[in-house]
Amino acid sequence: MGSYRIAVLPGDGIGKEVTRGAVEILKTIETRFGHQFEFEFGLIGGAAIDQKGTPLPDETLAICHESDAILLGAVGGPKWDRNPAHLRPEKGLLQIRKEMNLFANLRPVKFYDSLMDSSPLKKEVIQGVDLLIVRELTGGLYFGKPSGRMVENGEEKAVDTLLYKKEEIKRIVKAAFELARKRKKKVTSVDKANVLESSRMWREIAEEVAQEFPDVTLEHMLVDNAAMQLIRSPQQFDVIVTENMFGDILSDEASMLTGSLGMLPSASLSTSGPSLYEPIHGSAPDIAGQNKANPIATILSAAMMLRLSFGLSEEADAIEKAVQQVLAAGLRTADIAQKGQRVVSTDEMVNEIKATILDNEAIFHIMTVYS
Numbered sequence: 077m078g079s080y081r082i083a084v085l086p087g088d089g090i091g092k093e094v095t096r097g098a099v100e101i102l103k104t105i106e107t108r109f110g111h112q113f114e115f116e117f118g119l120i121g122g123a124a125i126d127q128k129g130t131p132l133p134d135e136t137l138a139i140c141h142e143s144d145a146i147l148l149g150a151v152g153g154p155k156w157d158r159n160p161a162h163l164r165p166e167k168g169l170l171q172i173r174k175e176m177n178l179f180a181n182l183r184p185v186k187f188y189d190s191l192m193d194s195s196p197l198k199k200e201v202i203q204g205v206d207l208l209i210v211r212e213l214t215g216g217l218y219f220g221k222p223s224g225r226m227v228e229n230g231e232e233k234a235v236d237t238l239l240y241k242k243e244e245i246k247r248i249v250k251a252a253f254e255l256a257r258k259r260k261k262k263v264t265s266v267d268k269a270n271v272l273e274s275s276r277m278w279r280e281i282a283e284e285v286a287q288e289f290p291d292v293t294l295e296h297m298l299v300d301n302a303a304m305q306l307i308r309s310p311q312q313f314d315v316i317v318t319e320n321m322f323g324d325i326l327s328d329e330a331s332m333l334t335g336s337l338g339m340l341p342s343a344s345l346s347t348s349g350p351s352l353y354e355p356i357h358g359s360a361p362d363i364a365g366q367n368k369a370n371p372i373a374t375i376l377s378a379a380m381m382l383r384l385s386f387g388l389s390e391e392a393d394a395i396e397k398a399v400q401q402v403l404a405a406g407l408r409t410a411d412i413a414q415k416g417q418r419v420v421s422t423d424e425m426v427n428e429i430k431a432t433i434l435d436n437e438a439i440f441h442i443m444t445v446y447s
């Protein structure tokens with residue numbers, strides 16, 4: 077029986093709805109397995125700007141530093157779209173990633189048999205897809221300096237910088253190789269080495285790191301080709317490792333292999349403190365506040381937290397199995413529903429996953445009594 081402190085940062089839009097659902101599921105796990113989860117809530121993003129005048133208040137950062145793991149919803153929305161750069165909700169997210177050294181973002185993409193018809197792709201293309209995108213999260217184009225607007229010789233200009241230090245590339249590529257070693261032993265390093273100097277350095281370092289992992293195959297792929305290959309033959313991939321923005325874009329694309337953006341969880345890992353878990357999607361202003369969002373990406377992120385931060389594999393399995401069971405039973409939020417299928421709300425999906433976890437417990441007890 078363990079005791080764990082979990083910082084919860086709901087953020088904006090559907091972030092609030094899906095984190096509420098994931099906390100419900102964690103409470104169910106707490107009850108079923110006899111652990112103690114202490115939830116501490118913090119503001120981030122637009123909600124923090126409105127209440128505290130900054131997208132990442134010091135109190136939030138303090139809660140996170142004192143926690144064993146962090147669960148985050150999503151940030152952003154049209155209300156803040158015209159704010160200056162330092163008062164954008166997304167700035168808070170980038171800041172927390174940097175401040176907490178969350179450099180390794182793991183985005184698993186798993187095919188669910190029962191969602192075969194929810195993907196726009198053909199069955200033979202998506203069947204059995206099981207890949208992992210390892211996205212560098214604290215460097216690259218989202219963090220490089222200079223970044224900003226200027227007027228030079230009467231001309232308006234804007235600049236962003238794609239900058240990586242050798243050590244930043246080395247540690248993320250190494251993480252990808254370590255992960256591939258436990259999977260199908262293949263790393264695809266995705267870059268734009270035909271054009272970008274940062275990509276040419278990335279490639280050299282990937283080759284260097286590969287020397288330490290003779291049991292893992294390394295291949296390089298240009299990002300434009302990778303975007304196409306993900307749709308053409310996704311089964312070829314095991315672990316994809318890539319720069320911050322490439323990983324951001326490719327993972328949204330890859331989510332459609334599972335049927336919806338609302339299905340993909342993620343873990344942002346640090347080697348020096350608590351890790352952060354969040355769905356890969358954003359705050360979805362178009363459906364926010366309507367109890368329509370798919371909570372599964374966030375619930376699966378909570379499962380990743382249990383496994384990776386707390387070492388609670390059985391508990392993580394219980395969540396993942398329950399998700400699989402409710403999908404197999406035909407439960408669908410709007411994003412994964414087919415024509416004619418009954419659509420459930422966010423809360424109904426959460427309640428059903430919860431009931432399935434507890435139901436499985438009843439079955440588990442019966443099995444232990446009679447075995």
Ligand SMILES: NC(=O)C1=CN([C@@H]2O[C@H](COP(=O)(O)OP(=O)(O)OC[C@H]3O[C@@H](n4cnc5c(N)ncnc54)[C@H](O)[C@@H]3O)[C@@H](O)[C@H]2O)C=CC1
Pocket residue numbers: 090094149150151152153154166169337338339354355356357358359360361362363368369370371373411
């Ligand atoms: N990690 C984060 O906090 C992220 C924040 N954002 C922010 O979110 C805001 C909206 O950005 P968008 O480009 O619209 O991306 P988005 O990911 O919020 O939504 C894209 C589309 O997917 C749908 N969708 C997303 N999550 C869903 C879910 N769980 N269930 C059902 N449908 C879902 C939305 O309804 C929308 O049609 C922006 O302010 C953006 O900066 C975007 C991506 C990530």
Ligand SMILES: CC(C)CC(=O)C(=O)O
Pocket residue numbers: 166169170218324356357
């Ligand atoms: C602020 C953005 C970089 C968030 C995003 O799109 C993501 O992390 O996937």
Ligand SMILES: [Mg+2]
Pocket residue numbers: 324325328356
């Ligand atoms: Mg994204």
